[in-house]
Amino acid sequence: MVSADIKSQTREQLAVKFAEWGQPDYRVDQLLQWLYTKRVAKWEEMTNLSKPLREHLAAEFALHTHELVRKQGARDTTQKFLWRLHDHALVESVLIPANPALYGEQSDRHTLCVSTQVGCAYGCKFCASGLDGWKRNLEPYEIVEQVTAIERWHDAQPEELERIDGTRKSDRAINNLVIMGMGEPLANYDNLLKALRILNAPWGAGIGARKITISTSGLAPRIRQLAGEPLQFRLAISLHGATDDVRSRIMPVNRKHPIAELAEACAYYQEKKGRMITFEYILIAGINDGLDQVRPLAALARRLNAKVNLIPYNKVDGLKWERPDERSQENFLGALEHQGVIATLRREKGGDIDAACGQLRLKTERELKDAPVKTSR
Ligand code: SAH
Numbered sequence: 215m216v217s218a219d220i221k222s223q224t225r226e227q228l229a230v231k232f233a234e235w236g237q238p239d240y241r242v243d244q245l246l247q248w249l250y251t252k253r254v255a256k257w258e259e260m261t262n263l264s265k266p267l268r269e270h271l272a273a274e275f276a277l278h279t280h281e282l283v284r285k286q287g288a289r290d291t292t293q294k295f296l297w298r299l300h301d302h303a304l305v306e307s308v309l310i311p312a313n314p315a316l317y318g319e320q321s322d323r324h325t326l327c328v329s330t331q332v333g334c335a336y337g338c339k340f341c342a343s344g345l346d347g348w349k350r351n352l353e354p355y356e357i358v359e360q361v362t363a364i365e366r367w368h369d370a371q372p373e374e375l376e377r378i379d380g381t382r383k384s385d386r387a388i389n390n391l392v393i394m395g396m397g398e399p400l401a402n403y404d405n406l407l408k409a410l411r412i413l414n415a416p417w418g419a420g421i422g423a424r425k426i427t428i429s430t431s432g433l434a435p436r437i438r439q440l441a442g443e444p445l446q447f448r449l450a451i452s453l454h455g456a457t458d459d460v461r462s463r464i465m466p467v468n469r470k471h472p473i474a475e476l477a478e479a480c481a482y483y484q485e486k487k488g489r490m491i492t493f494e495y496i497l498i499a500g501i502n503d504g505l506d507q508v509r510p511l512a513a514l515a516r517r518l519n520a521k522v523n524l525i526p527y528n529k530v531d532g533l534k535w536e537r538p539d540e541r542s543q544e545n546f547l548g549a550l551e552h553q554g555v556i557a558t559l560r561r562e563k564g565g566d567i568d569a570a571c572g573q574l575r576l577k578t579e580r581e582l583k584d585a586p587v588k589t590s591r
Pocket residue numbers: 340341342393394395396397398399429430431451452494496525526527528529530570571
């Protein structure tokens with residue numbers, strides 16, 4: 215049997231273990247520092263823990279690290295990391311550079327987009343992540359390790375991020391998380407929440423809950439459950455259609471949880487949390503970019519006091535969908551703003567490197583069948 219990974223454990227769980235072993239509580243903090251501040255990859259490197267304690271830990275817990283199989287990204291753009299997990303499954307994380315135009319303020323840190331599942335069961339028609347179906351949920355440590363692996367990469371070459379986007383060197387690369395990689399986060403609820411508790415904790419990665427955005431395709435009952443959690447995460451809804459007719463055509467989940475039910479769950483979340491929700495709306499030519507969607511979208515956004523992020527569709531190999539031309543994108547934005555909605559149109563930088571979720575993995579899996587892959591830039 216594979217033993218539990220150390221990065222799936224909360225401080226409370228470790229404290230119980232250490233107490234059983236007759237170890238003082240401050241040793242737990244020493245261990246956590248090795249894991250989340252120094253981010254070591256091996257037990258032997260934890261030099262202030264005694265050899266017997268390290269052996270005890272190694273016998274009880276695994277200490278997995280993700281293997282980087284491919285990195286993609288040009289200067290000034292998003293950097294994609296493709297990881298191989300212990301069972302050879304592939305997942306990706308995307309590091310989005312500090313960008314004053316996107317986030318409104320100059321920052322020396324970055325946003326990391328993390329995956330929560332291998333594949334996705336929800337099968338949205340436009341998305342690469344669902345194309346090959348769902349394989350499995352990620353364990354808490356596999357979500358946490360996407361952050362620690364990037365930090366380890368940054369520790370090893372702090373000048374790399376500076377070269378990419380001109381930011382200053384700092385001891386941590388990441389201070390924002392978006393749960394928008396491969397998979398439906400709320401379908402892996404317990405593992406996600408455990409991972410986020412570890413990533414948020416001061417003894418863990420120390421990323422503020424308000425700097426963590428969870429994106430969902432609209433699992434209404436889970437949105438209600440999330441509203442009951444003590445942590446104040448931001449919530450983004452992948453809407454992509456403002457009428458059931460249009461949304462069900464591209465997102466099968468809408469047949470199970472139609473817009474009215476989703477809107478009720480969002481209203482509940484907002485009432486409990488007092489936080490603004492974001493609607494993600496990909497613009498796909500001829501599918502959901504008609505001005506007939508503007509009025510219902512605006513009505514929904516006004517009712518829920520939600521902000522709308524318009525995202526031009528990123529083409530996926532093998533799928534017929536296209537992004538509308540720039541004029542149509544601007545028209546849609548203008549019409550929405552005219553209705554009194556706060557909206558942004560993402561003028562994407564990452565399109566050239568398969569920035570939309572699931573695309574690098576899909577491409578790599580297909581290429582791996584033919585030849586080994588190399589890191590590219
Ligand atoms: N399953 C969750 C989170 C992962 S998807 C969700 O659906 O919200 C993250 C975002 O990327 C979603 O808004 C999704 O609709 C969007 N997306 C998927 N494929 C895309 C593509 N080809 N171009 C642009 N955005 C895409």
